[in-house]
Amino acid sequence: MLTFPLRTERLVLEPLEHRDRDAFVAYRRDPAVARWQSWDVDWSAADADALIAAQPAAVASGSGEWLQLAVRTVSDGSLAGDVAVHAHADQPDTYELGVTLAAATQGRGIATEALAAVVAGLFQVGAHRLLAVTDARNTPAARVFRGLGFRHEGRAVDADWFKGEWSSLDTWALLRLEALGGDR
Ligand SMILES: CC(C)(COP(=O)(O)OP(=O)(O)OC[C@H]1O[C@@H](n2cnc3c(N)ncnc32)[C@H](O)[C@@H]1OP(=O)(O)O)[C@@H](O)C(=O)NCCC(=O)NCCS
Structure with a gap:
């Protein structure tokens, strides 16, 4: 299982905490x-409290849970953004990733630096396939x-009714074998 914190040259990643709430809400409310x-500009402090309270302590293969990781800068500890990790419930060792940064960061x-650390960490603990939509x-x-x-696996055209219009979704994926340079 992935253990925290994850550290890079400029960043520290660990599960989002109550102290992150105000900065988290501020950038989620930014229209850009x-x-x-999936959220909108009316995302509230109460929404953030509920998300943080419902977080699992870790993200276990097959759990179906999402874990939101705070991406903090080493220089001053401020919240630059977050990386979300979702352990798929229907496939073992398969994780979906998402990333969000405050506009200023x-x-x-x-x-890229934050996701690279999560990708490396997940493959280290036995992930088979990582994806993003x-x-x-x-x-x-x-x-x-x-x-x-990540490979562009495909585009589902006009597949998602999203914020008042049909939207197309791209799927990106990376296998452990590809990342480690092995053959299929
Ligand atoms: C998706 C998102 C996180 C990408 O952020 P980003 O700042 O473009 O990505 P990175 O932090 O990796 O920065 C890459 C850029 O920084 C530049 N850069 C500057 N210094 C750099 C450095 N030291 N190392 C690497 N890149 C650097 C790169 O050239 C690149 O710029 P370019 O895209 O103009 O070529 C951001 O657009 C976002 O938060 N969007 C809103 C949320 C969202 O839609 N998330 C996607 C859902 S999965």
């Missing part, structure tokens, strides 16, 4: 940050997953 995400390689219009997210070596 919420645009391609975007464009510095922080999402992004709105087809979300170019920054596509760049991040492609840059980390």
